[in-house]
Amino acid sequence: MTKPIPTKARVVIIGGGVSGCSVAYHLSKLGWTDVVLLERKQLTSGTTWHAAGLIGQLRASQNMTRLAKYSADLYVKLEAETGIATGMRQNGSITVALTDERKEEIYRQASLARAFDVDVREITPREVKEMYPHLNTSDVNAAVHLPLDGQCDPANIAMALAKGARQNGATIIEGVKVTSVLRRDGRVTGVTCEQNGESFTIETENVVNCAGMWGRELARQSGVTVPLHACEHFYIVTEAIPGLARLPVLRVPDECTYYKEDAGKMLVGAFELKAKPWGMDGIREDFCFDQLPEDFDHFAPILEMAVNRMPMLETAGIHTFFNGPESFTPDDRYYLGEAPELKGYWVAAGYNSIGIVSSGGAGMALAQWMNDGEPPFDLWEVDIRRAQPFQKNRAYLQERVSETLGLLYADHFPYRQMATARGVRRSPLHEHLKARGAVFGEVAGWERANWFAKDVQERKYRYSWKRQNWFENQRAEHLAVRNGVGLFDMTSFGKIRVEGRDALSFLQRLCANELNVEPDRIVYTQMLNARGGIESDLTVTRLSETAFLLVVPGATLQRDLAWLRKHLRDEFVVITDVTAAESVLCVMGPKARELMQKVSPNDFSNQAHPFGTAREIEIGMGLARAHRVTYVGELGWELYVSTDQAAHVFEALEAAGGDLGLKLCGLHTLDSCRIEKAFRHFGHDITDEDHVLEAGLGFAVKVDKGEFIGREAVLAKQEKGLSRRLVQFRLSDPEPLLFHNEAIVRDGEIVGTITSGNYGHHLGSAVGLGYVPCDGESAADVLASNYEIEIAGTRVKAEALLKPMYDPKAERVRM
CATH class of the missing domain: 3.30.70.1400 (Aminomethyltransferase beta-barrel domains)
Incomplete structure (x- = not known):
């Protein structure tokens, strides 16, 4: 019997994979009784039904780890709640390293796991062999074991979530295709849909796009940006192997492979370095529980390595050679939240092959976000608002996702840059900088000079966990800003x-x-x-x-x-x-005033142009608006120049700066200078979860000015006192490096993580920022402790201060 389609709902969820079922489950748990989930074919069709079902708790940040741990805990409980077997078992996972670089990475991840309270231990190759007797460990040089990781049955997880949602009053209807999202005055008002050739309309103020690989096209119809694209994902399942016992999930990222024992068979899957995008011409209407054509030639190199790694595979028959589509995003992170283009249009899609472990927590977080009007904690990593409008371009996505699939198991080196789909957004100075040795990185599509190579130096990154090939270049740029004058192109502001x-x-x-x-x-x-x-x-x-x-x-x-x-x-x-209207050139350093006086007739004295003011100036033969501010902690000006005059102004500055030793500087230097000065970076040191007073930014808050959003919370924190403080750390040993997420150790106990780090070339060692708990403690109490930073399992003594270690009185910016 066909279910009737309601005429009204509080929310309509589009898509019946594990993501949509999780959102429905969690909204109904919060008391949303008129929840409607519409699935175009059948629940789990599309991607969920063929997912590998790996449950790995550790993620790249504390909140992403929190969501993954929530998923694991939820899937353990679901069977008792719904009566549907989820296949969830916490048989643990092992990740092995075949290189020293990978060893450094997985040991850093182990330190991070300890900071996030995830059960973890480093194990020897011999211990790996004991836990995984079928494995060739001859070239394994390190491994990490997470005993509470595991695996599950993805389709049954989705079915259990769907049943739990129904038990709490949600309506789930299969065989209904949403044809459009209705809107008026900038917000959602309903959806139109089809069932058995008949059209229906449901009034609603909330829609959740959980349409997976259909999500981009569905969003496009409403003027919403959801940049994702499907790729082919391959795995094989062997015939039953006699005597094969239960095993942990195994990951060998240096060979792009993962292994999962299931019912006496082995599943071997891959995230190969160059993937095959799929569905460039759209996805056919009847696509459901479909497989894609086999491509054994594509998978053969992976299988060859797998047979060497697990010799028993050589004699095991292949039961299934599977190829199915999964959706990937330009930065390997999924999308969550309300779309900025349309009120009431929510998104939970683009899971980059980690949809099963992500969806439990993501559904919980999105449901709370919808219910409370704000996210339950910092979700900027996956926030849909990070997507750039141009990224929905299909040519861009097709090229980029061929790389992002492989990045799941690639070495996650610091400063790693995307290689594909580059050059979309460029400053007017791009070719000038390129000709002078710029090595570019990319943020939000912008090509930005990260560092400048010398004439005889190769203009590319050589990635490492140690000092990379641009370390000395950054040092020269950094010291030029501290002692002379540097020039940055910050058009991407x-x-x-x-x-x-x-x-x-x-x-x-x-x-x-x-x-x-x-x-x-x-x-x-x-x-x-x-x-x-x-x-x-x-x-x-x-x-x-x-x-x-x-x-x-x-x-x-x-x-x-x-x-x-x-x-x-x-x-x-x-x-x-008005971002595209103006370029920004930053002239920074103690000789900045001298340079500005050489290119402009205007007065740049403290009396004529004090810190924190802006004014129009003549420069070369053009005009600019000069802002006297700094993000590097030195005397300087940000010059806002009409894009048509930017090249001329750059040339004038360059010509005049020769006698002063003007040095072109990149974003790596901007970052190292700002960390020495303890300037905060949004998304790392400060987020929507970090209280402005605990971030040390009370000087920028004026509670006496009248009402503003957050004022009551500031007053409450002033009365109650701080529960944590943002502290600056400097390593006593000049050799180790800090990037972010290293564990902060206070008096022998891990209390937090480094939120951002870089090398302080003026201070002479690595410097980082991070929060330290301080309930009931004074600033002196916090600083009286002994601090260490744990880096890949090794603890390094660190100095801690609450005031900036560089120029604590900010005298240099007012020179």
């Missing part, structure tokens, strides 16, 4: 104009600092949420009585635009993205 009669009152409500300042004043501020967490870290320049320029990181531009537009009331305010 996001630039937003907020203007209109009510612009001031609007921004006063959103920003924590006082913005009722004279025109040409620059204010450093944060936009907070109701918990006092940091939603945006920015500068606001008052251009006139009714116009303001907001400068934000390039990676957060879409997020920041969405936050502004979300909080716009019936106010006369216009919000415009």
